[in-house]
Amino acid sequence: MNTYARSAIAFERGEGVYLVDREGRRYLDFYAGIAVNSLGHAHPGLVEALQAQAAKLLHVANLYRIPEGERLAARLCERSFADVVFFCNSGAEALEGMIKLARRYHHVKGNPRKYRIVTCEGAFHGRTMTTISAANNPKYLDGFGPKVEGFDSVPFGNMNAVRGAIGEETAAILVEPIQGEGGIRPADLQFMRDLRAACDEFGLLLILDEVQCGNGRTGRMWAHEWAGIAPDAVATAKGIGGGFPLGAILATDEAASGMVPGVHGTTFGGNPLAMAAGNAVMDVLAAEGFLDGVDRVGRYLWRKLEALCQAHPGVFRSVRGAGLMLGLVCEGESGTVNAEVVSKLREHGLLTVGAGDNVVRLLPPLIIEDAHVDEALSILETVAGEIEETRDAA
Numbered sequence: 046m047n048t049y050a051r052s053a054i055a056f057e058r059g060e061g062v063y064l065v066d067r068e069g070r071r072y073l074d075f076y077a078g079i080a081v082n083s084l085g086h087a088h089p090g091l092v093e094a095l096q097a098q099a100a101k102l103l104h105v106a107n108l109y110r111i112p113e114g115e116r117l118a119a120r121l122c123e124r125s126f127a128d129v130v131f132f133c134n135s136g137a138e139a140l141e142g143m144i145k146l147a148r149r150y151h152h153v154k155g156n157p158r159k160y161r162i163v164t165c166e167g168a169f170h171g172r173t174m175t176t177i178s179a180a181n182n183p184k185y186l187d188g189f190g191p192k193v194e195g196f197d198s199v200p201f202g203n204m205n206a207v208r209g210a211i212g213e214e215t216a217a218i219l220v221e222p223i224q225g226e227g228g229i230r231p232a233d234l235q236f237m238r239d240l241r242a243a244c245d246e247f248g249l250l251l252i253l254d255e256v257q258c259g260n261g262r263t264g265r266m267w268a269h270e271w272a273g274i275a276p277d278a279v280a281t282a283k284g285i286g287g288g289f290p291l292g293a294i295l296a297t298d299e300a301a302s303g304m305v306p307g308v309h310g311t312t313f314g315g316n317p318l319a320m321a322a323g324n325a326v327m328d329v330l331a332a333e334g335f336l337d338g339v340d341r342v343g344r345y346l347w348r349k350l351e352a353l354c355q356a357h358p359g360v361f362r363s364v365r366g367a368g369l370m371l372g373l374v375c376e377g378e379s380g381t382v383n384a385e386v387v388s389k390l391r392e393h394g395l396l397t398v399g400a401g402d403n404v405v406r407l408l409p410p411l412i413i414e415d416a417h418v419d420e421a422l423s424i425l426e427t428v429a430g431e432i433e434e435t436r437d438a439a
């Protein structure tokens with residue numbers, strides 16, 4: 046179907062932080078399949094794990110125990126607030142399941158009237174009916190009929206509005222610690238702590254969307270760790286499988302108390318091949334010092350981008366985000382449009398992706414080194430210069 050405005054480029058293979066197209070042209074990958082290819086391309090550990098598993102067993106369905114999945118779940122719990130995990134296939138599916146979890150929690154506690162969820166403007170939670178209703182972005186709702194009921198959207202970061210939206214029927218608060226599609230907008234750490242406090246005060250679940258910002262992307266395993274809080278549940282996907290379609294809901298035993306045999310399920314979710322991918326990614330993320338390395342190279346990239354903004358104030362306004370989830374805010378007042386910057390960067394061999402709020406997103410594989418940052422910055426410099434030149438000529 047004609048659902049994507051695709052570029053004409055077709056990639057043939059990848060090598061670490063580089064992609065090669067069918068004409069043999071090499072590109073530096075600073076979008077990673079939209080924060081998915083966390084280990085870059087053709088990572089030996091991931092390739093070997095998938096090949097070995099494919100030769101043994103692809104799928105058995107959730108009628109039987111899946112030891113590889115039990116192992117990945119245990120490793121995720123060891124590195125998070127969670128006690129239990131549900132595996133699925135995508136971010137939207139993880140969000141759907143987490144919303145069901147929140148409603149079921151209150152149902153089994155004897156409060157079936159509590160089903161509403163407070164969400165934030167500028168959010169993105171996926172493209173299913175429920176997740177577009179939760180995010181409440183008119184662009185994604187247009188033409189799809191009545192919204193799924195039960196979401197109250199408030200301005201992102203506004204604690205008064207959050208408190209004002211909490212009522213007798215509220216079950217949970219759902220937020221991305223860093224809004225991705227919305228334009229790499231990080232929640233204030235104090236806002237995150239205040240959300241936790243409000244949830245405790247009113248007996249609500251704090252449920253987080255870490256589909257994009259989780260799995261080491263910000264230099265910590267989970268973005269909410271920066272705020273020093275523990276949520277009740279997290280939905281994740283994207284980077285968790287390193288390119289293999291994999292999603293997960295992480296939750297405490299208490300939050301998942303309504304999720305008993307028969308109430309939720311998936312045919313493909315957590316199959317042995319997906320679990321092999323997840324474990325291979327976890328091998329890298331859990332390695333001693335790896336996340337510190339993400340934090341360090343992320344700070345290096347941040348400093349370079351700040352200098353870029355200072356050198357080209359008519360093109361770039363500011364940098365925001367955390368770790369290797371960074372947004373370059375384009376200077377809209379001078380007429381700089383993010384889509385044009387993304388396309389010029391691509392012409393010069395650097396792949397990025399746009400986001401809301403006139404932002405160019407930089408989401409490189411988590412395995413990048415300083416030299417890749419330097420290479421990306423030299424292309425960003427060139428493009429900023431070109432934009433200034435065409436403006437001077439006009």
Ligand SMILES: *Cc1c(COP(=O)(O)O)cnc(C)c1O
Pocket residue numbers: 134135136137138140169170171172221225226254255256257258282283
């Ligand atoms: C990508 C994304 C989703 C949706 O994930 P899909 O795998 O595309 O369904 C949900 N939430 C956030 C924050 C995302 O970035």
